[in-house]
Each structure stands twice: as C-alpha cells, then as structure tokens.
Amino acid sequence: MKGWWLFVTLLLTAGPGLAEEIYAFETDAQRQIFKELTEELRCPKCQNQNIADSDALVAQDLKRKVHELMQQGYDKQQVIDYMKQRYGDFVYYQPPLSPATVWLWLGPLLFILLAAAVLVWRRRSAGNQLDPELLARADKWLEKDK
Structure with a gap:
C-alpha cells in the first residue's frame, strides 16, 4: 500500500x-x-x-x-x-555577410576548391611515370608468352 x-x-x-x-x-x-x-x-x-x-x-x-x-x-x-x-x-x-563573417561563407567553398586543386595536382604529378624495372619485367613476361 x-x-x-x-x-x-x-x-x-x-x-x-x-x-x-x-x-x-x-x-x-x-x-x-x-x-x-x-x-x-x-x-x-x-x-x-x-x-x-x-x-x-x-x-x-x-x-x-x-x-x-x-x-x-x-x-x-x-x-x-x-x-x-x-x-x-x-x-x-x-549571420549577415560582413567582413567579420565573410570567412563563414567563403571558408567551405575555399576548402573544397583547395582540396580539388590538390587532387588534380597529385593525379598529374603521379601521371604515367612507370618504373623502368617494372617495364623490363613486363617485357620479359610478354616475350615469354609468345
């Protein structure tokens, strides 16, 4: 109770x-x-x-x-x-667009552009650079298959 x-x-x-x-x-x-x-x-x-x-x-x-x-x-x-x-x-x-808040608005856009630029640069610098030793081994295998 x-x-x-x-x-x-x-x-x-x-x-x-x-x-x-x-x-x-x-x-x-x-x-x-x-x-x-x-x-x-x-x-x-x-x-x-x-x-x-x-x-x-x-x-x-x-x-x-x-x-x-x-x-x-x-x-x-x-x-x-x-x-x-x-x-x-x-x-x-x-927030309004002002000199103090402009980075709130532009920051994400600038980050995306910077990331895209870094990706493009890395892809181009990596490019078609092949190791000569790997090319020689591949040529050997191709010759062996003939």
Whole structure:
C-alpha cells in the first residue's frame, strides 16, 4: 500500500514539471511565424540550439518576448532586428555577410576548391611515370608468352 501512495504522489507531482507554456495567436499565420522565429533564433546560453528546442530559462524568456512583440504588431524582420540589437548577431542563425563573417561563407567553398586543386595536382604529378624495372619485367613476361 505504501508503494501505491508513493506512485500516486510521484504521478501527481510530475505533471507541473512537464508543462509547457502555450501561446495564443489570432491567426494560424502568426503561429507559423512564431514557430519560424523560435527555430531561427539561437539560445544565447545553449550550444548551437534554437529557442524552440531549448529548456534554458533564457530561451523561455526569449520565446515569451517573441510572443509579446508579435502581439504588439511587430513583423518577423522587426522581431529579428530587436533580438539582434539586444543579443548581437550570434542570436540569429543566418549571420549577415560582413567582413567579420565573410570567412563563414567563403571558408567551405575555399576548402573544397583547395582540396580539388590538390587532387588534380597529385593525379598529374603521379601521371604515367612507370618504373623502368617494372617495364623490363613486363617485357620479359610478354616475350615469354609468345
């Protein structure tokens, strides 16, 4: 009987910890924009996690702020600008092209081009260089087969 009461107590106390805040929207379009925004905004505390997936308190505060701004009539870009102004470009998953971030955009392309150039160079330098000793052995075998 003690075990039963323990089970019931645990069951009743677990619910509030699993509760998720529900945000009310006037239209489905607003709900969709909210979903997009929370997936595009990065949690400042977490490592590479958006605020939609993060359980951190700061992420919950950011979701609440996004909802509040949308209720005030802000559009998607205005919400992004507000968050970038407050938290910097780090908070947005799509950094702008600037001198500081140009390597984020060009780095992978330059790496691929460099790797392709190295492969072409290695293939050409290896080319058709045959060992004279191997050629002599091959000629012997060919003569033997005649």
